[in-house]
Amino acid sequence: VGGLFLGLIPTSIAMVMTSLYRVYVGGPGTLTGVLWVLVAGLIGIGWTSFRKKRAASLSGLEYYLFGVFVQVCMLLLVLLILPAQYVGPSLSQVSLPLLLLFPFGTLWLAKMLAEQEKREEDKLSLDHSERKYRELVEHSQACIVRIDKRGCCTFVNDYAQTLFGFSESELLGRSVLETIVPSRNAAGDDLRRTMLKVIDNPQRYPVYESDNLCRDGHRVIILWRNVPLRDEQGEVVGVQSVGHDVTEQRAAE
Secondary structure: OHHHHHOHHHHHHHHHHHHHHHHHHOOOOHHHHHHHHHHHHHHHHHHHHHHOOOHHHOOHHHHHHHHHHHHHHHHHHHHHHOOHHHHHHHHHHHHHHHHHHHHHHHHHHHHHHHHHHHHHHHHHHHHHHHHHHHHHHHOOOOEEEEEEOOOEEEEEOHHHHHHHOOOHHHHEOOEHHHOOOOOEOOOOOEHHHHHHHHHHOHHHOOEEEEEEEOOOOOEEEEEEEEEEEEOOOOOEEEEEEEEEEOHHHHHHO
8 A cells, every 4th residue: 555655765665674674573484574565565556657547546446456456466475485384374374364354454544545645635725725815815906905893904915005004913903994994085975884884784885985094194095896704604704895996097087
């Protein structure tokens, strides 16, 4: 099984170390034991090379057949290498376990290694996706802000920090009503009440244009696109807003 999953170099190291230990133990079956180790490892390496597929992608049936094949080869080694006086007793003792039990052990171990490899691949894929998403968000030429149900900022990207003039530490954990949302817009509308409605029910406000306040006191007009943030139970726990500065565009109009 190690030859199937670990590849040439790790399997070779394991074969050498196991063979040296078998020589150290000694006994009339030393040569057979060493060949057993070497042949089993080489079969695993050769099987993967012949199939030209990753071991983790093989079926359970193939793992089982691989186990049977390895044990048949082991029995042949017993017949060919072990001293004649030991062949009969050895075969009578090991044939049944080798052919009936060991292939299932091979199947179980191979499935366990395949599942472990898949989990590691899934984790690497997830880490890669999260890194790509984080890079996209951080370097996006748009404001990206996440707000919880209390109206407190839980995330703000670099572009939004630059546009509004607030640092991340000045925004995170604070209500947007205390930082980037003014009390009223130029027309006198109550922006804070509207903002609370957006936070409470973002589905009703997928697109929302609003005056926003920068740290130095000047205002910008942001066109926000809002999507709800949900927990594992599907409950809305906040809103993610992606905004574009349309101040100049509105002034031109």
